[in-house]
Amino acid sequence: MQPLAITHLALANSLGLGATATIDALQSRRSGLIPCAFEDVDLETYIGKMGVLDSCRVRSDLSAYDCRNNRLAQLCLEQDGFIDGVEKIKVKYGKARIGVFLGTSTSGILQTELAYRHLDSQTGALPEDFHYAETQNSYSLAGFVTHFLGLTGPSFVVSSACSSSAKVFANAARMMAAGVCDAAVVGGVDSLCLSTLYGFNSLGLVSRFPCRPYDADRDGISVGEGAGFVLLERATAANEMLLLGVGESSDAYHMSTPHPEGLGAKLAMQRALDAAGLKASDVDYINLHGTATKSNDASEGKAVADVFGDRVPCSSTKGWTGHLLGAAGITEAAISMLAIEHGFVPGSVNTQRLDPALSINYRIENGSGKIDHVLSNSFGFGGSNCSLVLGRPV
Amino acid sequence: MRLYVEGIGLLGPGLEGWPASRAVLAAEAAYIATPTNLRASDMLPAAERRRAGVPIKLALAVGQEAFQLAGRDTRTAATVFTSSGGDNDNVHAINSILATAPREVSPTRFHNSVHNAAAGYWCIAADSHEPSTSLCAYDASFAAGLLESATQVTVDEATVALIAYDHSYPEPLHTVRPITASFGAALILTPRQGERSLAAIEVDFVSGKAQETTMQDAGLEALRRGVPAARCLPLLSALARGKPVQISIACFDDNHLKVRVLPC
Numbered sequence: 001m002q003p004l005a006i007t008h009l010a011l012a013n014s015l016g017l018g019a020t021a022t023i024d025a026l027q028s029r030r031s032g033l034i035p036c037a038f039e040d041v042d043l044e045t046y047i048g049k050m051g052v053l054d055s056c057r058v059r060s061d062l063s064a065y066d067c068r069n070n071r072l073a074q075l076c077l078e079q080d081g082f083i084d085g086v087e088k089i090k091v092k093y094g095k096a097r098i099g100v101f102l103g104t105s106t107s108g109i110l111q112t113e114l115a116y117r118h119l120d121s122q123t124g125a126l127p128e129d130f131h132y133a134e135t136q137n138s139y140s141l142a143g144f145v146t147h148f149l150g151l152t153g154p155s156f157v158v159s160s161a162c163s164s165s166a167k168v169f170a171n172a173a174r175m176m177a178a179g180v181c182d183a184a185v186v187g188g189v190d191s192l193c194l195s196t197l198y199g200f201n202s203l204g205l206v207s208r209f210p211c212r213p214y215d216a217d218r219d220g221i222s223v224g225e226g227a228g229f230v231l232l233e234r235a236t237a238a239n240e241m242l243l244l245g246v247g248e249s250s251d252a253y254h255m256s257t258p259h260p261e262g263l264g265a266k267l268a269m270q271r272a273l274d275a276a277g278l279k280a281s282d283v284d285y286i287n288l289h290g291t292a293t294k295s296n297d298a299s300e301g302k303a304v305a306d307v308f309g310d311r312v313p314c315s316s317t318k319g320w321t322g323h324l325l326g327a328a329g330i331t332e333a334a335i336s337m338l339a340i341e342h343g344f345v346p347g348s349v350n351t352q353r354l355d356p357a358l359s360i361n362y363r364i365e366n367g368s369g370k371i372d373h374v375l376s377n378s379f380g381f382g383g384s385n386c387s388l389v390l391g392r393p394v
Numbered sequence: 395m396r397l398y399v400e401g402i403g404l405l406g407p408g409l410e411g412w413p414a415s416r417a418v419l420a421a422e423a424a425y426i427a428t429p430t431n432l433r434a435s436d437m438l439p440a441a442e443r444r445r446a447g448v449p450i451k452l453a454l455a456v457g458q459e460a461f462q463l464a465g466r467d468t469r470t471a472a473t474v475f476t477s478s479g480g481d482n483d484n485v486h487a488i489n490s491i492l493a494t495a496p497r498e499v500s501p502t503r504f505h506n507s508v509h510n511a512a513a514g515y516w517c518i519a520a521d522s523h524e525p526s527t528s529l530c531a532y533d534a535s536f537a538a539g540l541l542e543s544a545t546q547v548t549v550d551e552a553t554v555a556l557i558a559y560d561h562s563y564p565e566p567l568h569t570v571r572p573i574t575a576s577f578g579a580a581l582i583l584t585p586r587q588g589e590r591s592l593a594a595i596e597v598d599f600v601s602g603k604a605q606e607t608t609m610q611d612a613g614l615e616a617l618r619r620g621v622p623a624a625r626c627l628p629l630l631s632a633l634a635r636g637k638p639v640q641i642s643i644a645c646f647d648d649n650h651l652k653v654r655v656l657p658c
Contacts, residue, residue, distance in 0.1 A: 096601040096648070105508065112485075112567075116493040125566050132570040137478065138509055138530035152648040154599055156531040156538035159480075159509030167527055174545035178395060180599045194492045199504030248525035250473075250517040255442075256505040267523055381505055382514025384526060 001173055001246065001275045003393070004232045005239035008085035010187075011334050012076035013226030013321050014048035019080050022321075022331075023338045027366065031320050031349045033210040033222050038192050039114075043201055046210045048224025048322030049192060050075075058144070065144040067108035067135040068191040068225075073145055076189065076227035085231050086149050089183050099181035100155035101171040102142045103164025103188035105326035105380075107157070108135030110193035141189055145229075153181045159326065161380030162289075164188055165228070166329025166388055170246040172232050187229035190326040196223055203256060211292035211323070213316035213348055214301065214362050216355045218292040224322025228330035235393075241337055244373070244389040245276025251383025257295050262303025264385040265289075269307045269375060272387035277394060278373060280308045284391075285345055287332045287376040290316020291323050300377065301358030308360070315363045319349035329378035329386065336374035336390050343368050395544040395598070398591040398658070399633060400553075401464030401582035403456030406430055406624065407575045407617065411459055418614075419627070419634035425613045430576040437468075437519035445502050446515060447481040452559040452578030453512035454519060460555060460580035461520075464590055468520035471553045471582065472546055475513045476529040476539030478622040479573070481506050482563040512559065525552075535560075536579075536625040537645045540653070543583050544597040551585045558623040574620030579630065587658060593633055596654040604650040607641035629653055 011018060014032030015025035025032065033046040050072065058066045058074050077083060089098060115130045134140055142155045154175060158164045165188020172184035200206045200221060207220035235242055249271065251264035258265070273280060286308065289300055297316075304314060317335050324331050339346060345367035354362055373391035402412040407427045409415040417423035434443045435454035446454070453475065461468050479485070484506050491499055505511065510528035517526055525546075531538035536558045543556040559578035563571055587594065607628040609615040618627045625643055632639045632655040643651045 109485075109489075112489055113492050116489040119493075119566060126570055130570060132567065133532060137532055137571070138480075139478075139532040139535075143532070152601070154538075154541060154645065154649065156529050156534075156542070158527055159530055160513065160526075160528045161508045161510055170525075171527070171542060171545075174542075174549045177549040178545040180541065180545065194497065195488055195499070195504070195507060198492065198497045198499045199488075199507065202499050202504055203501045248527075250513075250523050250526045252517040252521050252523055254518070255511070255514050256501070264523060380510070381508045382510040382528075383517055384510055384513065384528075 002177060003235045003242040003244050004173055005235040006230050006241045006243060007233050008082050008231040009334055009337060010076050010080040010082035010229045012072065012079055013331060014050055014224055015320060017079050019338060023342060025320060026346050029349055031210060033322055041194060041197055043197055044208050045206045046222045047192065048222060050225055059148065062144060062147055064131045064134040067111040069108045069141060069189055070144040072191050072225060072227045073141060073189045074148060076229060077148060082229055089231060093182040095150055096152045097182040098151045099153045099172060099175050099184040100142050100146050100151055101168040101184055101186050102145060103158045103168050103326045103329060104138060104141045105159060105161050105164055105190055106193050106196055107138045107140050109195055111135040113194050160384040161382060162325050162328050163378045163380035163384045163386040164326040164329060166378035166386035167248060169243055169388055170248060173246060176234065184232045185229055186232055188327040188330040189227040190324055191225040196325060205293050207292065210350045211318055212350045213290035213292040213318055214297050214355055214358065215351045216353045218297060220293055221291045222322040224324050226321060226324040226327045226331050228327060228334045240392060242391060242393060244391055244394065245272045247271030247275060247387045249385045253383055256381050258299040258379060260299055262299040264383055265300050265303035265379060266306055268385035268387040272375060272389045276389040278389060283312050283373050283375050284371040285339055285374045286312055286314035287336045287374060288314050288316040289377040289379045290318055292318060301360055304360045310359050310361050313345050313361050313363050315346050315348045317346050319351060332376045333388050333390060336376045340371045340374060340391055343370055345369060395548040396594055396596050397544055397547040397583045397585065398587050399581055399593045399595060400584050400588060400590050401460035402633065403459035403580035404630065405452060405455045406577035412463065416634045419631045421610055425611045427613050432576060435519065438515065442515060442518060445506065447484055447506060448561045448576055449477060449481050449512045449559050450515045452576060453516055453557050456578040456580035457516055457555060457557050460582045464582040466582060469522050471555045472524045473513060473516060473526040473555045473557060474539050474543045476535045476558045478530060478532055478535045478560050480509045481511060482561060486564045486567055533622050534645045535622045537643045537651050540597060540651060541599055547583050547585050554583045556581045556583060558626055560621050560623040575617060577621040577624045579623060579626045591658045593658055594656040598652045600650055600652050603647055604642045606644045
């Protein structure tokens with residue numbers, strides 16, 4: 001594919017607000033995971049929670065959109081000079097020529113979960129102040145962001161579970177190649193809700209401890225919340241940070257368990273390398289999906305070993321952030337870019353003893369070195385896989 | 395963007411498959427809105443078939459029909475799923491369970507609650523490892539799906555199955571998001587004309603609001619307005635008539651798709 005320039009980046013998650021907070025936490029090995037204290041959830045687990053979301057509100061002219069997910073979207077857009085970046089490209093291309101392609105898995109469903117506790121005792125009706133389109137509907141996120149930023153180009157939400165905000169890079173790349181838009185806001189937002197906490201718990205996939213990716217004793221995920229956005233523009237010679245390739249695939253195996261041999265993961269990684277015109281040996285670091293479930297890490301580990309052997313340093317950063325579900329793809333793409341920019345190889349917090357069955361170059365300790373090209377994996381329920389290749393010009 | 399329609403699938407109230415609906419959509423026969431005839435797909439293994447809710451039944455029925463009409467192996471196409479909601483019965487059930495103790499959401503309810511559940515079941519049933527995406531754009535979900543499919547066909551030169559579906563919420567959500575029927579439609583879209591091509595379509599994304607193309611028949615127009623996925627009806631009607639025609643499909647208030655249909 002034609003490489004695209006990544007010209008702005010904004011991040012917000014339990015490590016803090018702004019990209020600097022994330023890189024600082026990674027470098028100082030400070031995890032954002034805390035014992036679960038969210039609404040009245042009675043599960044023994046750790047979560048990556050952003051307490052600031054309890055008290056903030058969305059911009060008053062968009063108050064119908066007020067919900068935890070859109071508050072998080074706004075808070076993230078306000079970081080890292082992102083709004084100024086959008087204003088500049090609005091002047092450059094026009095507001096109608098900028099697309100908005102965002103990923104989320106649960107959107108504002110927390111609003112509905114809470115509203116169901118307050119149904120009218122006579123009629124069973126939802127509370128008067130419940131706004132379905134602006135909160136619960138999956139499109140709510142893209143609707144909010146387009147209005148917040150004053151953009152009128154093409155927009156939609158990709159909701160393919162935990163691959164959502166990786167896949168949006170491919171949507172934007174195609175839209176720009178087809179001439180539908182000249183630039184795009186790409187990203188994802190997912191916020192804590194009861195559906196995911198109790199849902200993952202029902203599948204036996206929630207750890208009682210802070211998650212331990214690729215550990216021999218790993219026993220499940222820690223759910224987190226977070227957001228990330230980037231601006232994509234057509235690349236020029238001056239650009240340093242590029243989206244080089246995207247690979248997508250489907251497992252065709254099971255709704256909630258990855259293919260045991262990592263068939264879909266392998267296809268996604270190989271397609272991403274092919275799209276970037278790179279070989280496996282050109283990759284300097286892999287940010288793994290690494291959810292810390294038994295099945296994900298075993299399947300992904302085999303796939304990485306098949307495609308890359310045991311040479312390329314790799315790690316999962318979910319021990320820091322928790323699993324950000326529909327925001328995992330963008331957050332880990334952003335961490336990959338920070339790794340390139342800082343010459344920094346993230347290790348893996350909480351992981352104590354590596355799974356000896358997986359023969360990959362998994363890094364527990366942080367490291368440093370020249371990183372030009374990173375591959376980032378995001379895999380989701382329904383067997384939806386996406387790999388991104390990011391880096392400096394090839 | 396120019397693409398070719400190679401197969402069509404359709405299931406909705408009084409619309410029992412493409413061949414049986416063609417005359418109605420071409421305004422050559424009267425439209426009678428009988429309830430949508432939902433059935434579990436024989437494409438799915440028995441265990442998955444039991445777990446399939448309305449959207450999965452809709453998506454698999456129309457997807458299978460479109461591939462059969464195209465004479466195409468289901469393993470050979472990328473898929474674009476689009477829906478305003480997901481499994482709306484399941485969302486209601488989970489919210490009800492979470493509002494009362496004990497909060498025992500079953501594993502099946504949870505994995506069926508993801509917006510891409512229909513895509514996941516389809517890929518298993520179709521044995522497809524090709525890229526698959528699941529989109530939402532509220533009332534513009536069909537337009538978003540068609541736009542995304544058009545870029546995949548023209549930029550990636552992929553053959554794409556576009557599968558759109560929506561169905562009603564139970565109360566209390568039905569009051570705040572009234573979707574009036576179960577409806578699904580599928581199009582197999584290819585980059586080049588082939589022996590089985592039914593029509594070429596040219597899709598352009600245009601800034602600004604335009605007068606949407608509506609359905610002449612009052613019942614079909616009510617269906618178009620009542621179900622986000624049924625915003626495809628003017629396109630299906632144009633394909634049924636088999637004459638060159640241009641239609642307009644809204645993408646919210648800001649934009650629209652201009653679609654020219656040119657029969658092969």
